[in-house]
Amino acid sequence: MAEEMVEVHFSLPLGNVPAKHQEAAQKKAKKAYVLELLQQGDISAGRAAELRRQLCLH
Numbered sequence: 001m002a003e004e005m006v007e008v009h010f011s012l013p014l015g016n017v018p019a020k021h022q023e024a025a026q027k028k029a030k031k032a033y034v035l036e037l038l039q040q041g042d043i044s045a046g047r048a049a050e051l052r053r054q055l056c057l058h
Contacts, residue, residue: 008033027055027056027057030055030057031052031055031057034048034051034052034055034057035048
């Protein structure tokens with residue numbers, strides 16, 4: 001079965017946030033998304049680990 005790509009996008013009304021902080025927040029948001037899919041049973045633990053490696057979310 002072919003996997004489809006899922007795109008997640010959101011915007012927040014924020015002032016100047018340092019790039020370093022934006023990067024850290026985006027990384028945490030991706031990790032939270034993967035963990036939520038795992039918790040809901042939509043993906044397996046193995047798939048969650050694979051996604052975390054692919055996204056460098058160690």
